[in-house]
Amino acid sequence: MRYELYYWPSTPGRGEFVRLALEEGAADYVDVARKKGGMTKLMKLMNGPRGATPPFAPPFLKAGNLLIGQTANILLYLGGELGLAPANAAGRLWANQLQLTMADFATEAHDTHHPIASSLYYEQQKREAKRFSEAFRTERMPKFLGYFEKVLARNPRGDRYLVGARLTYADLSLYEIVAGLDYAFPRAMRRLARRHPLVMALRDRVAARPRIAAYLASPRRLPFDQVGIFRHYPALDG
Amino acid sequence: MRYELYYWPSTPGRGEFVRLALEEGAADYVDVARKKGGMTKLMKLMNGPRGATPPFAPPFLKAGNLLIGQTANILLYLGGELGLAPANAAGRLWANQLQLTMADFATEAHDTHHPIASSLYYEQQKREAKRFSEAFRTERMPKFLGYFEKVLARNPRGDRYLVGARLTYADLSLYEIVAGLDYAFPRAMRRLARRHPLVMALRDRVAARPRIAAYLASPRRLPFDQVGIFRHYPALDG
Numbered sequence: 031m032r033y034e035l036y037y038w039p040s041t042p043g044r045g046e047f048v049r050l051a052l053e054e055g056a057a058d059y060v061d062v063a064r065k066k067g068g069m070t071k072l073m074k075l076m077n078g079p080r081g082a083t084p085p086f087a088p089p090f091l092k093a094g095n096l097l098i099g100q101t102a103n104i105l106l107y108l109g110g111e112l113g114l115a116p117a118n119a120a121g122r123l124w125a126n127q128l129q130l131t132m133a134d135f136a137t138e139a140h141d142t143h144h145p146i147a148s149s150l151y152y153e154q155q156k157r158e159a160k161r162f163s164e165a166f167r168t169e170r171m172p173k174f175l176g177y178f179e180k181v182l183a184r185n186p187r188g189d190r191y192l193v194g195a196r197l198t199y200a201d202l203s204l205y206e207i208v209a210g211l212d213y214a215f216p217r218a219m220r221r222l223a224r225r226h227p228l229v230m231a232l233r234d235r236v237a238a239r240p241r242i243a244a245y246l247a248s249p250r251r252l253p254f255d256q257v258g259i260f261r262h263y264p265a266l267d268g
Numbered sequence: 269m270r271y272e273l274y275y276w277p278s279t280p281g282r283g284e285f286v287r288l289a290l291e292e293g294a295a296d297y298v299d300v301a302r303k304k305g306g307m308t309k310l311m312k313l314m315n316g317p318r319g320a321t322p323p324f325a326p327p328f329l330k331a332g333n334l335l336i337g338q339t340a341n342i343l344l345y346l347g348g349e350l351g352l353a354p355a356n357a358a359g360r361l362w363a364n365q366l367q368l369t370m371a372d373f374a375t376e377a378h379d380t381h382h383p384i385a386s387s388l389y390y391e392q393q394k395r396e397a398k399r400f401s402e403a404f405r406t407e408r409m410p411k412f413l414g415y416f417e418k419v420l421a422r423n424p425r426g427d428r429y430l431v432g433a434r435l436t437y438a439d440l441s442l443y444e445i446v447a448g449l450d451y452a453f454p455r456a457m458r459r460l461a462r463r464h465p466l467v468m469a470l471r472d473r474v475a476a477r478p479r480i481a482a483y484l485a486s487p488r489r490l491p492f493d494q495v496g497i498f499r500h501y502p503a504l505d506g
Contacts, residue, residue, distance in 0.1 A: 082424050083362050086369045086415050100368040124321050130338040131324045145383050147403035158396050165385035186320050
């Protein structure tokens with residue numbers, strides 16, 4: 031099956047969680063909006079007058095007759111299709127639970143630079159962003175990173191992966207979040223890295239996987255920037 | 269099976285999405301933290317030194333050997349167990365997608381009074397709350413409500429339910445969100461109700477279901493308050 035991924039063409043954003051799964055799963059896929067005329071197709075699928083299951087926002091995935099939206103929902107589907115989730119129901123629920131916790135983490139990382147409204151520029155909410163970021167760096171980052179460190183430490187199948195003894199899409203997503211935080215909050219992350227060795231080892235282990243390493247070195251991987259979830263504003267990094 | 273629901277005992281919050289499914293599904297369940305000694309059990313399961321699948325935050329559900337966290341993930345599980353989701357995979361993904369979009373909506377509704385940090389009081393972020401709420405009322409509420417109105421209008425099985433021809437947990441959750449917004453933003457909702465007749469009819473249809481009506485009239489239903497997701501501050505209602 032050839033999958034069609036629909037996401038904004040100019041930033042890694044939430045689409046990147048899906049791209050990493052497609053790449054690691056060696057899936058045949060098209061990143062539609064990065065092709066000529068692709069943005070028109072994206073907008074039509076999202077806002078056009080038809081379709082029984084319209085997505086609220088990108089990313090969404092076309093898989094045969096299915097049109098699937100919401101990042102964690104796409105990964106729930108792809109996890110089964112691409113062998114990136116456990117085969118049993120309990121393991122699938124656990125991977126989904128971790129993915130949803132990462133979705134919350136990513137939303138808060140986004141809100142560091144947009145605490146008031148996504149429709150305003152960062153410059154229009156700088157003061158609020160500084161306040162939000164201080165709480166994010168000192169309370170939320172340690173809480174989320176500490177949680178995933180605990181999950182790795184307690185995994186009965188070993189501390190190499192979040193779920194069971196093999197890589198799942200949850201590991202790929204944790205890689206993306208840590209890489210994004212490294213970019214956005216280098217000072218805070220230097221301080222936090224020491225206390226979260228299992229999380230940092232997971233990030234390195236994912237980056238070294240042959241398919242992921244090849245993807246990260248390719249033009250398909252979009253660099254972190256100043257329009258996506260993770261942005262580097264020194265003023266927000268303490 | 270007797271389910272154990274773990275959620276903060278004093279506010280409807282995210283636990284309410286789970287309670288509505290348990291009630292409509294006529295499930296045998298205990299609302300653990302509202303019983304004597306229950307808070308100790310909740311804190312121990314969440315922060316104790318053991319457990320291979322620790323939850324990040326309430327709500328979480330104990331179902332036999334499973335400990336399931338994240339509201340949408342609990343509902344994904346209960347939907348199958350209680351007959352509150354379609355039997356086919358495509359329908360389950362669609363219900364989950366709608367639930368995740370509602371989770372985003374609920375998070376933004378919460379952030380109207382806590383745009384800077386959950387660890388601060390509303391009074392410490394009143395100015396920011398007012399700015400956030402204005403964008404929420406004028407941009408986000410119409411966008412989310414308009415989306416669910418569109419989903420109802422386009423349902424090939426009729427506009428009575430979000431997914432297919434029968435009630436699912438997604439309908440129960442949309443009821444809770446609309447009821448919460450009616451409480452928190454009565455002025456904004458009076459204006460918006462006229463343009464979203466299908467959503468408002470769904471709210472009334474869910475409230476009139478025999479099990480839901482009995483539940484809403486019982487002491488098991490916690491009233492909306494000033495500590496949960498939905499809070500009524502007239503200053504934030506325009």
